[in-house]
Amino acid sequence: MTTEAYITLTIIAISIFCFMKESIPIDLVALGIMVSLVITGVVDASEAISGFANQATLAVAAMFILSQALIKSNLIDFLGPFMEKLLSKGYSKSILSMALMVGGISGFINNTPVVATFIPVVNRTTKKLKRSPSKYLIPLSFLAIFGGMCTLIGTSTNLLVSGMASDRGFEGFEMFTLAPVGLCLLIVGVLYVIFIGRYLLPDMGTKDLMEEEEEEIKQFLAEVSLKEKSEEKELTLNNFIEENDIEIKLLKRDGDTEKDPDRSKALKQGDTLLIEGSLKEINKLIKDDYLSLAEDFEDKEFPDEETRMVEIILLPNSEIIGQKLEEVDFLNRYNANVIGIRQRGEKQLSDLKEVKLQAGDILVLLTNKNGYQLLEESQKKRNSPFISVSEKILSDLDPKKLYITISVIVSVILLATFNILPLVISAFAGVVVLNIFGVISMQEAYRAIDWKVIFLLAGSLSLGAAMSSSGLSKNISDLLLNFTSQYESQMLIVALFYLFTALLTETMSNNASAALMVPIAFSVATSLDTNILPLLVTIAIAGSASFMTPIGYQTNTMVFSAGKYKFTDFTKVGAPLSFTFLIVASILIPYFYPF
Incomplete structure (x- = not known):
């Protein structure tokens, strides 16, 4: 390998480490990638920042704005009551109904606000029906992911893969290029949740964290300060623990902090304790005369009623x-x-x-x-x-804005589908029309764009460019071909690309993983003198198929805490699903998209 290839590989390794640690924001990691590649001479400045002008990046920005316009019409809020009715049916019918609603919407707009809207609806409705929300929240996230796999605009990853392909002279995806395999995987995913996943999902019961009469899991932290000493008796840490059924993690006194303090110590006025306990116990403590929250409540006295x-x-x-x-x-x-x-x-x-x-x-x-x-x-x-x-503040439907927005989005889809205009141009034309009709202002448009994703896309594209220019993608493709040459199986090549992309997606950003795999796919296709489309479809699908961890996809992160899941709950239900998708995709992709 060349020196540039080793440098690129080192930057990739450092980037993966940063993504996994989550100690540095992903957009800052993306900027770091661009700066590092230029400083080390792997790419020049114009190549490093060219991702900001890539049609995929601009199309993603435009789709954020169109999604926000649809959300502003309150359509998703309007669908909340319908979701409640659907959830009142049996589990199988509920999942099928959610698939149609959530999956259908997620195929055309950003799925984060969709899931955000339906989390409180699912929580509230399942508890009313005496069902466990944990049986429905992971499926809610997964169904949104399934829907995004079916269209070009369903996820930013699909747009990124298509944009990188266009930059290399390939036509890229059309609006429904991914639909044949995407719809099949959606069906497989729904069947998996209904017949297998439901038994792997944890049953957390219907206990509400804020219902004092129920026993709660000790997993909340709070700080309390001793305002005045108890006159009845000397209060020690041991008394405090026994009387209140809590654990003391830290004692802060006179500027010093002691971890796991000696329980025989007497408490003094001004002491601050970091405690762990149920909300019931924490709420009881802050009502005591001699205790208060560490943050001063004196200016905000709340009557008990x-x-x-x-x-x-x-x-x-x-x-x-x-x-x-x-x-x-x-x-x-x-x-x-x-x-x-x-x-x-x-x-x-x-x-x-x-x-x-x-x-x-x-x-x-x-x-x-x-x-x-x-x-x-x-x-x-x-x-x-x-x-x-527990509850979502619903807003009234705005019919005028809804009709205009839906008409514009349908027009954008049709113009792109029939190749009348490129997607990025039709999408921005839609933004212009929505602005003219007063549906969304330019200030709202700027706020609607998730700039972290934009910077991540730009950084990922520069990394992809570095892999090509340094020869690293060619080196990796040669290793891959040496491994598969004795088998001469198209399904095996698809399976390997799917596996590597999916594993990268679980450990780093889905867009970054796709950007790493696309240059390798082009090198493999060039060496085999074969059609690149099946490999691009594989990368796009696998790049969104994040099921095994709560950190691989934003919607997984959202339902993780809301459903009181453990990290391993995602692995338990997601690993078999990921393996199932790997097998199904390896069979269907060569069939729908011949090499």
């Missing part, structure tokens, strides 16, 4: 992701205080104010009537940073 708890989940595109709790300042923004947090992965045992918020985190807020109204108003806003886990 007005006090209420609200459980919210942070959305992936939230502006507060990556911020510390104290930076968000829920007390002043929403007249509410965070009394507990459930964060995916390991529990945070440091100062709660210093905890960095992540997508999918569940925060339990203590507020009053006025604060609750502020939270409701925030959820009604476009690009709300969170949603209520």
Whole structure:
């Protein structure tokens, strides 16, 4: 291999590590990729930033805006009550109905707001029916992923693969190029959930985290401070633990922090404790005269009759992701205080104010009537940073905006389907029309774009360019061909591409994994002198097929906390599904898209 190939391989390895650790934002990793490739001389500056002008990147930006226009019409909110009726049927009928609704919508708009809208609907309805929400929330995310596999605009990954192919002289995908295999996989996926997945999904019961009369899992953290010493007796950590059924993780006193403190220690006024316990116990503690939340409540006294708890989940595109709790300042923004947090992965045992918020985190807020109204108003806003886990604030349907938006989106699809206009041009034409008719303003359009995805696409494209120019893609394709040459099986080649893409998707971004695999696919196709289309379809499908972890896809992250799942729950139900898709795709792709 060349020196440039080794450098590119090193940058890829570092990028995968950063994606897996999640300690650095994905858009910053993408920028780091571009800068590193230029500094090391693998690509020049124009190649590194060319991804921003790629038609795939621009098409994704336009589709974000069109999706936001449809959401603004409140169509998805309007469908909420229909979802409730569908869920009242048996499990099989419920999943089939969800597949038609969620899968159908996700084929044409961004699936993140779709899942966000239906999470509280599923939670509320299943509990009313005495069913476990955990049996429905993972399927909700999976069904959205299935739907996105069926069209060119279903996922940003599909657009990215098509755009990279166009840059290399290939025509790219048409609107429904992926539909034959995508629809088959959707059917297979639905059948899997109904007949196999339902038995692998955990049954968490119908217990509500905010119902005091029910026993709750001890997985919430909160800080309490001792306001005044108990006059009745000396209060030690041991008394405190026995009386309140909680665990003490940290004791902070006079600027010092002690982890797992000695239980015989006497508590003093001003001590701050990081405790772990159920919401029931935490709520009871903060009502005690001599205890308060670490954040001062003096300016926000909540009468008992007005006090209420609200459980919210942070959305992936939230502006507060990556911020510390104290930076968000829920007390002043929403007249509410965070009394507990459930964060995916390991529990945070440091100062709660210093905890960095992540997508999918569940925060339990203590507020009053006025604060609750502020939270409701925030959820009604476009690009709300969170949603209520238990209830969704529904808005009235706007018929005029709905008709205009649907007409525009259908026109965009038809213009692209019949090759009258390229997708990127027809999509931006749709944005112009929506703006003229007042459906969406340019300010709303800018806010609708998920800029993290745009930067990630640009960085991924520069990485793909580096693989080609450095010869790394050719080196990898030669190794792959040496392995498969003795078998001469098209199905085996498809299976290997699917496997590698799917595994990369589970450990890093789906767009980045697709960008790595497309140059290799072109090298393999050139060496074999065969049609590239089946390999491109394989990469697009596998790039979206993230089922084994809650971090591989945004919708998985959202339902992870809402359903109180464990990390292994996704592996348990997702691994067999991924293997099933691998087998089915390996058979169907060579059939629908001959080499």
